[in-house]
Amino acid sequence: MSELISNKFKKWEQTCNERFDRLRENEEELNRFFIELYGIGEEISQEVDEHDVTVRRADLQREIKSLLSYAVGCLFGRYSLDTEGLCFAGGKWDASLYSTVIPCSDNILELNSMDSGLAADLKKFIETVYGPDTLEENLRFIAGALDGAGSPEEDIFRYIQKGFFADHTRIYKKRPIYWQFSSGSKGAFKALMYIHRYDSDQLAVLERDYAVPRNEQLKKELRQLNKSYSISSGKERTALRRSISRHQALLLEMEGFLHRLHELAEQRIELDLDDGVKVNYEKLRDILE
Numbered sequence: 001m002s003e004l005i006s007n008k009f010k011k012w013e014q015t016c017n018e019r020f021d022r023l024r025e026n027e028e029e030l031n032r033f034f035i036e037l038y039g040i041g042e043e044i045s046q047e048v049d050e051h052d053v054t055v056r057r058a059d060l061q062r063e064i065k066s067l068l069s070y071a072v073g074c075l076f077g078r079y080s081l082d083t084e085g086l087c088f089a090g091g092k093w094d095a096s097l098y099s100t101v102i103p104c105s106d107n108i109l110e111l112n113s114m115d116s117g118l119a120a121d122l123k124k125f126i127e128t129v130y131g132p133d134t135l136e137e138n139l140r141f142i143a144g145a146l147d148g149a150g151s152p153e154e155d156i157f158r159y160i161q162k163g164f165f166a167d168h169t170r171i172y173k174k175r176p177i178y179w180q181f182s183s184g185s186k187g188a189f190k191a192l193m194y195i196h197r198y199d200s201d202q203l204a205v206l207e208r209d210y211a212v213p214r215n216e217q218l219k220k221e222l223r224q225l226n227k228s229y230s231i232s233s234g235k236e237r238t239a240l241r242r243s244i245s246r247h248q249a250l251l252l253e254m255e256g257f258l259h260r261l262h263e264l265a266e267q268r269i270e271l272d273l274d275d276g277v278k279v280n281y282e283k284l285r286d287i288l289e
Helices: 005-038 060-076 117-130 135-145 152-162 164-171 202-230 234-267 277-283
Strands: 178-182 190-194
Touching: 005 060, 005 135, 060 117, 060 135, 060 152, 060 164, 060 190, 117 135, 117 152, 135 152, 152 164, 164 178, 190 202, 202 234
Parallel strands: none
Antiparallel strands: 178 190
16 A cells, blocks of 8 residues: 655654653653752753753654665665665675565666666655555655755756765765765766675776766767757757757766776776775775765
């Protein structure tokens, strides 16, 4: 049976508020006890400020971002809908732990289109978990929590492409477990990987199956734009000129990225996570966000 994320959040919000109020009352009762015991009522108050309570109230945007982060974890195999707790953080991979949502096979989720990669997989995840009948309403709810201004698909795509990695890095205190490949500031190419599934062939797969096809796609789009430009006029011609200029810049960025990626892929770099994230990140810094 399909479910609404909004209803799930309301129940969670109620649980958080009840827990918050109960703890605040307990802390104020303790304060009252010690105030009476030591006779210091004129010096301090038994009341506890909301900011000093040691549990949090529910926050819609934070919870939705946590949901998307959990979904990413499931898509990489860190978590499973079929098993409680952490499923994979190194060691031997056990495919039997995953049946409801199957993790990506090559440890790469690209972030270059609303219709493929992570954007499409997240949409499928929401449909699988909460049901097809409520999919559109759930996507609208998620997009609204992200302060979106476009269509739900556009808003969610914008977040995973521009906001997810920044939030993930902040939460993990600059020691991320999902690393974001990036061609550069213009965003011609982006993709995520999970460091605990990385192996020395990872960059070759990224190059062959993702970066090179992305480059060819951009070239094809540029050829189509040039063709349209040749038969256009007026305002349409001006808009096409801007698109052509942007695609040329993206392709120039991709050229540099492909060169750096190819050099690193040939080295078949190994990561040793016992050395820590910071040390290992430096090994791939030239192609990472």
